[in-house]
Amino acid sequence: MNIKIKFTALCAAAGLALAGCGGQHEASSADASATPSAGKTYIVGTNAEFAPFESQGANGQLTGFDIDLMNALAKAGGFKVTFKDQPWDGLFASLNNGDIDMVAAAVTITDERKQTMAFSEPYFEITQVILVPQGKELKSAEELKNMARIGVATGQTGDLAAQKLLGATSPKIARFDSVPLALKELESGGVDAVVSDSAVVANYVKNNGDKGFHMVTVPDFPAEHYGFAVRKNDEAALKMLNAALEKVRASGEYDKLHDTYFAKTK
Template structure:
């Protein structure tokens, strides 16, 4: 009897079958970060994360349900079981690892400072001391600035969304903003309202705070869902779906 049971377990595990019935997966998302997640004029959720999440669900033969949540409260909402995963350009870093788990890496995106053209401001304490720098609440960029820049004289102002940061940047109430470069490039700098702005020359790097890539945030201990999502993601890489979706949204390699 024991041999039969063990053989059955081996078949289930080796075939990649999941004990959990994944008929529906709820993802938390803050749709204010184009090109990763935003809203079309008709209110439809669009973006790379949305397309990739829907493809992962399709691979698992599950229904994707998107739950809109502000970014600064998205981890508490996950832990409160309002959804199963966070798919909203969430960086992997040590502080977040203390609270939640992560899937395999989805993609990478650098952190850069946006400044007005001709300002000569750069992403250094020496350049920004006494300047007003805006940032979205709950982001790794906010954590970095509060830890590394604020104690050295840089004035930090946090906003509920990045769009509110841009409004104050354009109005002159801010001198710069630190944010995700891919989001900012397509969602601001390449648009008419961002025509007078550019990236400073220095890219901000700090793996401990800013993270080691973007992944799906998961509740600790949810190993079956984590395994299922990782298997689906691997399959999308192998069958070419991931590249097809990435090429739709980006002109550069978002994964490496």
């Protein structure tokens, strides 16, 4: 999200956290280094437009690797979570304002983001890739300079990669509110290519093989890592997440979830 690339002063009481599930969630003045309450509910912000990490099912329920993994962490760590779906460009502000406690939205860990938030240990590795029409081949990202319009999701790491290559104000960069919107524009011929996270693009290709697009991996884009984001001073939540992630990996649950969403992705 690319690529998108990730918690907080805790609530003074569990009642505040539960109240926050229905609306505005206020940050607590309690010491952020205190041990999280057993059974405490945390509001987790996400953006359900980034399958297979987070999306909305036919019944309106949130689904995806991040959703299932966060639920597994909550079970292993003895805490509870409730998800809040909202636009990508407002997630980090909501985190810092105390409206949400964590962000689980395929957030790439970057040095710039570390200035304003803290990240869990990495839980997924991706790279930026280029989606182009069938028959179009690229050997390097430099060839994007020869195209008229490159689609990206605003503020995600695909946007950052395009800016690095073409310049932040380049008219060649066509920005969209989400990856699905950028992909729709590619399908209609409005852009020549889309730059986004490898797992997301691979998922699109796997589920839309009849549309004639294919993913190109180029050596120019480095590996990136996703992490769960918390407010910068929320050491207790960070410690809790990392401990739970370690348990989920050790139990084999992480591998099961990974196979469910990615084993057949090419």
